[in-house]
Amino acid sequence: MVDKRQFNIVAVGQSGRLSYEAVLLAASLRATNPDFTGRLFIAVPQAGPLWPDDPAIQDPDILALLVQFGAEIIPFENKIFGASYPYGNKIECLTALPDEPFLFVDTDTVFTGPLASVGFDFAKPSASMKREGTWPVLELYGPGYTEIWRALYDRFGLDFESSLDTSQPAEYWKRYLYFNAGWFFHESPQRFGKRFAEYARVIRDDAPPELICQPLSPWLDQVALPLVIHSFGGGRPGDALAGLDGDVTCHWRTMPLFYARESDHAVEVVEQVLAPNPVKKVLKEYLPFKKMVYQGKGRDVRALFDRDDLPRREQMIRNKIKREGLWVR
Structure with a gap:
């Protein structure tokens, strides 16, 4: 099923890196999707008991650029996580949105192609x-994957059984x-956000005994998700969603990794919009951005790697960049 309903996009923004x-996210969306009819929300946590320092975006130049690129700042209050677990922002921001279909993206995402080509079914999240x-x-003598999940x-x-990919062997992640x-994504940020917050809080505060030795920071959001x-009848993304993390979006994570492994087209989009x-x-x-894009060091990183034959593990990519003195975060 292809769902052609209008939808909104939301990412979390706050002072500093995000x-x-x-700004890059918003600029890339407008450059590659000029006909996008939804709203782009930058959800910003507000000062309060769970934030010792005000996390809001204060820089007027950054705020002006976000407005220029069509983004709307939407404030939200942290009631569960805050500074102790900032990844919780992507959970708590959802109920501040209008209750319309939404796509959440991490802020370190660039749009590189037409969202209209993605076959969303907002009733079945992925x-x-x-x-x-x-x-x-x-752990050596602890419960295995099956027992924990x-x-x-x-x-x-x-x-549980209907969630499994039975083409993969037992006890393989x-x-x-x-x-x-x-x-x-989902059709209702209100329902999805409420349940996401409920599940994450239970896992944090009242987890099953099988999780007693498991680290939950920073993984809590990815455990609950x-x-x-x-629970909403969704599952793994099919071919209709291949443009996400493909030709339509790029989750770049760090600029050195972006230049090392992402497509020529993604690099062109970033350099053009910046x-x-x-x-x-x-x-x-x-x-x-200063070193990798404006000073051209990203191109030096890019020359170190063959995109068709990248090291199998990300840590190997990181180590090679660091040995060349090109790592920046």
């Missing part, structure tokens, strides 16, 4: 498969529903 990334087997972390599904009254939370998606002087004047203050 504010610069938000999320990014651009992930590694980071969780759970198995089954305990979570049981905790929320969900059917890809058999179990696990996403990167770099993008996800597959349970939420499964080139105009009014943008450069503001974004050159962010060191990764």
Whole structure:
């Protein structure tokens, strides 16, 4: 099913790194999707008991660029996480949105192609498969993948067996529903956000005993997300969503990794939207953009790698960049 309903896009922004990334995100959306009819929200956490410092975007130049590129600042209040777990922003911001179909993207995302080519079915949520087997972390004599994940599904009254990819062997991490939370979508941010917050809080505060030795920071959002998606009848993304993490969006994560492994087209989009002087004047203050884009060091990183034959593990890419003195974060 292809869902052609109008939808909104939301990313989290706050002072510092995320504010610069938000400008790139907004600029790339307008450059590659000039006919996008939804709204782009930059959700900004507000000062309060859970934030010792005000996290709001204060820089007037950055705010002006966001407005120029059509973004709307939408404030939200942290009631559960805040500074102790900033990844919780992507959970708590959802209920501040109008209750219309939405696509959440991490702020370190660039749009590189037409969203109209993506076959969304907003009634059946999904999320990014651009992930590694980071969780759970198995102990020598502890419970295995099946026991840990089954305990979570049981905790929320969900059917575990129907979540499995049975083409993958038992006790191999890809058999179990696990996403990167770099993008996800649903038809109702109110219902999805409420359940996401509920599941994440229960896992944090009242987890099953099988999780007693499991690290939940920074993985809590990615532990709760597959349970939420499964509870709404969603699952792994099919071919209709291939443009996400493909020809339509790029989750770049860090500028050195972006230049090392992403497509020529993605690099062209980033360099083009960051080139105009009014943008450069503001974004050159962010060191990764300054060094990688404006000083051309990203092209030096790019020359180190063959995109058709990249090292299998990300850490190997990072190490090679660092040995050349080109790493910046």
